Amino acid sequence: MNRFEYVRAGTVAEAVQAFGAGARFIAGGTNLIDLMKYDVEKPGRLIDITRLPLTGIEERDGGLRLGALATNAKVAYDDRVAQRYPMLRNAILAGASAQLRNAASTGGNLLQRTRCYYFYDAGTPCNKREPGSGCPAIGGVNRIHAIFGASEHCIATHPSDMCVALAALEAVVQVSGPDGERSIPFAAFHRLPGDAPERDTTLKPGEIVVSVDLPERGFAQHYTYLKLRDRLSYAFALVSIAAGLELDGDTVKTARLALGGVAHKPWRNVEAEALLVGKPATRDNFQAAADRIVAEAKPQSENGFKVELARRAIVRGLEQAAAGTPQSLSDKRIQ
Template identity: 60%
Template sequence: MKLFSYAQATKPADAVQLLGAQTQSKFIAGGTNLVDLMKYDVESPDRLVDISQLALTQIDATDKGLRIGALARNSDVAANALVMKQFPLLSEALLAGASPQLRNMATMGGNLLQRTRCHYFYDVSQPCNKRAAGSGCGAIGGYNRIHAILGSSPSCIATNPSDMNVALAALDAVVQVTGPNGSRSIPILDFHRLPGNTPQRDTVLEANELITAVDLPTTAIGGKSHYLKVRDRASYAFALVSVAARLAVENGVVRDVRIALGGVAHKPWRLPDVEKNMVGKPATETTFRSAAKALLAGAQPHEHNAFKIQLAENAIVRALQTVS
C-alpha cells in the first residue's frame, strides 16, 4: 500500500471541496471495501477524505416515504423499526449480505458504491478493463463462474456484488448526491451503469460528487416482498443469483410487481416493461415463469456460468410464489 495523505470533513460541502483539491482522492467512511482494494493495490489514492463524521446517519419518515442518510450503518438500517415496517425487503437484503461485523461498519453510501468481486479485478497481475482501461478482460475466456450473463460487453463481464442494491432497485429508490455543481436526485435504475466501453465507471456519479441520502417512496399498492439469495454457502458469500421481489395480488390477479435480479449483471437487473406486462394476469406459476424467461431473454452465458440462466429462472418463480 502506497503512502497517502488524510483529511477529515465535518460538512458535506467541505468533503466535496477536500476531494477536489487533490487528484486521485477518495472518500472513506466504513472502509470495508476501499481498504481491501488499497491492500491489493487495486486502488492507490493520494488522499483519503474521511466523511465518517458527517451528519448523514439519520433515518427519517418523510411525506413521501423514508429518507436514509448515506452514512447510516447497514446494521442500523436493517434493524430500524421504520425500515422493517415499511420496507422489509431492504432489511432482508442487508441481513443476507456480509457478516455482522462488516454490517456494523458498512454504510448505505459505501454499499451503493461497492465494487465487483471479480477475481481478475482484484489480481493486478491479470488484465482487467475495469481496473486498467484497455488492458483486456481476463474473465472472458478465463474462469467466469460468478460472472454476468446479462448486459455485459466485450470489455467486461463483471457483476455488481451488492445485495442492498438489488433491493433498492425493486423499491424504486432515489439516490441524493451533492457536488461542485450542486445537488441532484438520481433514480436507482439510472445510478449504476452497464459496462459498455467504459467498465471502469460503475455509476453515473460525476467527479467529486458525494452521496448524501437514499429516498424510499411509499408504494400506492401494498403487497408482500421477499429477497431470495442463492449462493455457495449459507453465510458470508456473494450471490450467484439473487431476486428482490415485490408483489401485490388481488383476487388472484397481479396488481403491482417489481422484480430485480442480482449476481447476473454489472448492475441490478430490472426490466419495467416485463413488470407492466404481468399486471392483470393471474398470479400463477405460468405467469411467473413467462416473466422470468422475459427477464432473462438475451442472456449470453460464458463457459462456466451457463447454469445461471436456469438458476435465475427458477429463483424468480420461487421468489414470486413466496409473496403471491
C-alpha cells in the first residue's frame, strides 16, 4: 500500500474543495481499502467523508431520499423501504454479508468497482486499471464477464446488487461538485466501457454523491429480486433480475426490468419492457420480452451459458413479480 495524505472533511463543500489529482473520497472503505491493498488504487490523498451529515433517510416529493452515507443495513431495515421499496431491500440483503452491510454506504455501493480477476491482479494488463494496456479477459478467463454492452477494450461487469434495483426503480442520484449541484437519472449515472473503460460513472472530477432519490412508485406489490450465483451466499451474481410490475387485473400497466452481472452497468432494455405493456401477464409474453433482451447478447468464449441463464431468469423473475411471490431471502432456491 502506498503512502497517502489523510484529510477529514466536515462539510460537503470542504470535501469538494479538498479533492484534487490522485485524491479519493472514503466512507465505509469496503471496496477502496481492498483495492489499495492490492495496489490497484494508489491514491495520494484520502478524504474521509464519514462525518458529513449524509446519513439520513427522509421523505422527499412522495418518495424517499437516501443519504449517501446511510449504510446498506440502515436502508434495508428502514420500515419505509421495507414497505414501499421491498425490491430494493431484497437486493441489498442478497449482497455481501451482514458485517459488510453495516459498513458499506449507499454512495459507495454506487461507486464500487468490478470484480474482474484481471482488474484485481496488478501484475496483468487491464485497460480499466491501466488504459491502453489491453484486456486479457477477452479470449482469457471470462466466465463471469459481460454479455451486453462490452467493447473491444473491456468486458468487465458491475458487481452491485443494490444498483440493479435502483435502476429498475429509476432512482435519481444527487451530486455536488466544483460546478455546484446536479441531478443524474440512474440510467445515466453508470457508463458502458466504450474506449474509456477506466471511467465507471459520469461523475465529473471532484463531484461527490450526496443522496439517492427514490420515486413515489416502488412496485411494492408485484416485484422480485432474483440472484443467480455459484453458491447461495456471499457471492456476486452471474445473473440477477430486478423486476417490478403494475397490473390492472391480469394486464400489465407498467413493467420495469433490470439485469445485473451481465454488463458494465445495470442493464435495461426499455423496448422489451414496452412489449409487456397492455398485454396479459403470461409466460408467453414474458418469454417474448426475454427473447428481445437476449437477442442483443454477445457472449465471450467461456460465458455463453449466461445467455440462456438470463433468458430463464427474466421469465422466472417476471412470473414471481406477477404472482406477488418474490424470491425468498431465507430460502435462496429458485421459487
